[in-house]
Amino acid sequence: RVALLDRDERGLRALQAELRASGIDSAVTLPVDVTDESSVRSAVEEAAAALDGVDVVVACAGVSGPFGSPVDEIALEAWNAVLAVNVTGPFLLVKHTLPHLRRSKAPAIVLLASDSSFVAAPGMVPYNASKGAVLQLMRALSVDLAPDGVRVNAVCPSIVDTPMARADLGVEPGGFAGADFPVQTAEEVARHVLYLASTASRPVNGHALVSDFGYLARSSFPA
Template identity: 60%
Template sequence: MDLQLTGTTALITGAASGIGRATARALAAEGVRVALLDRDAQALAETARGCTGAVIRVVDVTDEAQVVEAVSTSVEELGGLDAVVCCAGISGPVGSSIEEISLRDWNAVFAVNVTGAFLVLAHALPALRASASASVVLLASDSAFVASPGMVPYCASKAALVQLGRSLSVDLATTGIRVNTVAPSIVDTPMSRGDLGAQAFDSPPFNVQSPVEVAAHVLYLVSPRSRGINGTTILSDFGYSARSGFPA
């Protein structure tokens, strides 16, 4: 299928690794010129090797001044902006009960996972409004809908991200800017391996997706081919959340 993306532009946060890197490279392969944003300069440079003509911005998405500078200069260098994909995210405390979690750690998770997306989108909207077919995709998680023990901040932040996307789709309904979310279950990324341990992926007793598979969902939502899809979430969890707990 021709995704009709050739000649368009996109800005991707969290582009240094995992789903962000896979998305950036997949978009570039479809003829999209991309701006890559992340805190890790060395890893960003590695991502950019697979993205012809990529714009690189080393930025902390929780710092508004840095976001303003990165977004404005990226838009200027790209010559416009058709899509934003927010992949920047952290796990925060894993395996900790709520009384063991500090306010600092709680705030850090929301700062990256939710506030970072808010800041990027707030400052990217003027450029997106000028696009003939603009799309925003937020990377959430199935943890927005189901919960694992010891991951309260992460689960809560991903649920907030889903509702952020839904709310924005309503606010922006008359602008032509679509806002959707992708919520995958376990993805084989450096972050997941850090949380679960590398050995957990050797012969896992659970379904695992690759970043490339998740990026395919993102590309469809970015594409004009999905123009009727707005304010929704693609829950990519192998049907796990559809199962009843009824013992039959």
């Protein structure tokens, strides 16, 4: 059983219809603004009541913010908007699901970070900074919540074929097929999340699962 939280109510309805068409009728859909604490609190309580508890939390709301903008041309409002969704959002979600997770027999939290948690793409200062913060948030939470038995890990993918990535890079749907760089699917990322959320990864805590086709492993030698 799963609860799907998103600010895009139309998207939620479409996803719920898709799940029902595939025979999954138990999904709960709830609108939420992850930057608003009262909205998160209400949605979490409603989800926990509908599901009779919470075992796993996946924080995957995210925005890219200004793309290709020099730092001195980025408005403070744009900077704050990226940090609010990408960093404050996961913090609030964890804060308000924690009382329920503490009652679970196998609680787990998975944060969606990025390979930009480790390397910086040019022209994406707010996004790069936010994903670095998500990585350290995961590490801090894994330490603080270990006494409660709550595992916290992160998935750090490179470019994923999503509407956000296509919009940033000016790619039409399906256009990544001809890209000269590797691109992964949302389904592949979901499998990584499922592993970290499941008891198959029971010993894994405080880990960043990087899925970048080996990019971070490559040396720049001779530099």
